[in-house]
Amino acid sequence: MTSKEQILAAVKASQPDLKELPSLDFFYQDNLNQDEDLAQFIETVEFIGAKTYRVNSYEEIIAQLQQDFDLKGKRVISPLNEFSTIAEKYTGADNHTLADAELIILPTHFAVAENGACWIDDHLFDERLMLFIPQHLAFVLKKEEVVPTMHRAYERIAGKSYGYGAFVAGPSKTADIEQSLVLGAHGPRSLRVFII
Amino acid sequence: MKVADHAQRAKEFNKDEKRVDWHDETLWFIRQKRDRASHNIPQWEELRNTASQIKNHTLSNLHHYLQEFERNAQANGVTIHWAANAEEHNNIILKLLQERNISQMVKSKSMLTEECHLNDFLGDHGIEVIDSDLGERIVQLAKEPPSHIVLPCIHKKKEEIGELFHEHLGTPKGSADPQLLTEAARQSLRNVFLTRKAALTGVNFAIAETGEFVVCTNEGNADMGVHLADIHIASMGIEKLIPQRRHLGLFLRLLTRSATGQPITTYSSHFAKPAKGKAMHIILVDNGRSRQLGRPDFRASLKCIRCSACFNTCPVYRRSGGHSYNAVIAGPIGSILSPNFDMKKHADLPFASTLCGSCSNVCPVKIDIHDQLYKWRQVIVQEGYADPKKTVAMQVMAKTLASPTMYRIAGKAARTTLKYAPFVVNNKLNAWYLHRDMPEVPKSSFGEWYSKNRKNND
Incomplete structure (x- = not known):
């Protein structure tokens, strides 16, 4: 008997009689309101350490980034054509070469109001490490792409096929030393969300 | 015989009172943050x-x-x-x-x-x-x-x-x-x-x-x-x-x-x-998980999503520290998971609880943790893994509680002893007393009080 057969047999012998899978309908009885959802998202994501900016154009984003960072001689990467004046595209085969990335700018699919998270999967970027390795990360979010809850978030991606995707809520952080919050544990030290 | 049990290891942790207070307060602070976060969600x-x-x-x-x-x-x-x-x-x-x-x-x-x-x-x-x-x-x-x-x-x-x-x-x-x-x-x-x-x-x-x-x-x-x-x-x-x-x-x-x-x-x-x-x-x-799945009283422990809310709320965990459990997973959930792995080694853990039920109240997947702690106690005593001192004491108590005469005599003796000779109970040789404060002694038992006052009211 293989371990698989052994485990499955033991589970089958041990599991109780079938219990019903509950309905989730209750969690979809919400009122969708784009303005309120966006306002809640901004409040929440700032609370967890991110910065948000309402902008009307990509030029505004570039201007803001140039104001916030001294990008001279620093490596900026983005898959978006709109940032070609300040950022290169990453097309390499060895992602270790991203180690010196100062700032990476990525698009996102949508954001979640209740927890400040943005969903991004590999339909929008090729290299998973880009979410984690830069010193600073910036997201571009379309202002109508905010859902109120995680239930609505999974409604958006329920049938989607992806290799990798993540909810990202704020900059990397830790409070492992005496519960003192420190931003920039292993991933980005800061997160900016540009709402366009 | 076991080398040390949870109570002895907790005593070690409690030697530094300031540190225990700090540990207790830090975890309670996290419990409060959990309360605020959960109260924000109407559903x-x-x-x-x-x-x-x-x-x-x-x-x-x-x-x-x-x-x-x-x-x-x-x-x-x-x-x-x-x-x-x-x-x-x-x-x-x-x-x-x-x-x-x-x-x-x-x-x-x-x-x-x-x-x-x-x-x-x-x-x-x-x-x-x-x-x-x-x-x-x-x-x-x-x-x-x-x-x-x-x-x-x-x-x-x-x-x-x-x-x-x-x-x-x-x-x-x-x-x-x-x-x-x-x-x-x-x-x-x-x-x-x-x-x-x-x-x-x-x-x-x-x-x-x-x-x-x-x-x-x-x-x-x-x-x-x-x-x-x-x-x-x-x-x-x-x-x-x-x-x-x-x-x-x-x-x-x-x-x-x-x-x-x-x-x-x-x-x-x-x-x-x-x-x-x-x-x-x-x-x-x-x-061991399929074995736990086969225990109807304990299978719900497998629902755990490892959030640790039960640790942060537990009055025993907060004041005894994780290492006092001597188990991979400490805290209330660890105390119901660990006996499944090694009942003899972890026989002390289901007793490391006041059964106050706070763990079950904060559990996000509603595991009946304190009920399971209580049930593990029964299993551990039945399987013969309980602390022998406790077993003897429980046998004496069972006999006493089963006989009304014995119960009255024992009650009176205890009140007299605690009143006039508290050192007989409150001493370091009594393992039970080490972790408890004895109550104020009442003048009479409820039974005595009732029969006296009942007459006056008739």
Whole structure:
């Protein structure tokens, strides 16, 4: 008997009689309101350490980034054509070469109001490490792409096929030393969300 | 005979009263953050109820879901391994590493690998493992096990961590600034991430419907390790399954609010397919879980999503520290999981509770933790693993309570003794008294009081 057969047999012998899978309908009885959802998202994501900016154009984003960072001689990467004046595209085969990335700018699919998270999967970027390795990360979010809850978030991606995707809520952080919050544990030290 | 039990180890922790107060207050502060986060969600109780039912359903159909998960993960290009026990789990990992001539691995938080003692096993075979979660790295440098499943070094003061980092990472002597220490760990571990060919992670949730799994971290350490390595090994207990992706909506709403009071962890990473040119392996581990599934009184413990809310609320855990449990998972949930692994070794744990029920009240998947603690006590006494001093005392008490005459005599004797000769009870030879304050002695028993006053009122 293989371990698989052994485990499955033991589970089958041990599991109780079938219990019903509950309905989730209750969690979809919400009122969708784009303005309120966006306002809640901004409040929440700032609370967890991110910065948000309402902008009307990509030029505004570039201007803001140039104001916030001294990008001279620093490596900026983005898959978006709109940032070609300040950022290169990453097309390499060895992602270790991203180690010196100062700032990476990525698009996102949508954001979640209740927890400040943005969903991004590999339909929008090729290299998973880009979410984690830069010193600073910036997201571009379309202002109508905010859902109120995680239930609505999974409604958006329920049938989607992806290799990798993540909810990202704020900059990397830790409070492992005496519960003192420190931003920039292993991933980005800061997160900016540009709402366009 | 046992070397030391929970009470004796807790006494050791309680020698430094200031530290106990600090530990107690820190964890209570986290419990309060959890309260605020949960009170912000109007559907919190419905979330708990539904999540509990999803877990009940999954456990009742686990045989099906395990196979569905395997099929879908394989279709995604992931290799699935099955491990009946810790030894098999460890050997699978050793083989995967040796086949690739890898002698160094980076690992994010996984209580399962603690349970399997993976680091020691790989160390014995010449493979170095570095834990990348900051708290786990700290206890690894201190050569200690984690004392808490979410906050591994919650028992450590920053000065002690500063000392460790001075020794191992070259930070200035006497420096205990969390910002500076975290930065030192960041620099040191970045070099580790960039040079390791293998990364191991735990699994928070695995989705049968899609074959994907989700890993939650705040630091980003799991992803840093995985995306820079050639092979990603994910170790998961068979109870981590949930049926569908949309069920994650409930569990991710509950998990971090219950754990630290955050609305969600910084990263909730969904791993479905290996990245181009890389390998992804999942090890499905039983190691006693199917046995626990077969115990009707205790199977609900397998619903646990490892949030640690029961630790932070527990008056015993907060004042005795994680190491006093001498188990991979401490706290109330550890006290109902551990006797399944080794009833004799962990016979003391179900007694390390006041049965106040706070653990069950905060549990996001509504595990009846305090009821199970009580039920384990019965099993442990029946199986003969109880502390012999307690067994004798209980037998005497059972006889006394069964006889009305004996009960009256014993009651009177106790009142007289406590009133006139309290030192007979309140002394260090009485193990029971050591952990308790004796009550004020009433003048008479209720029985005596009732018969006297009843006459007056007739």
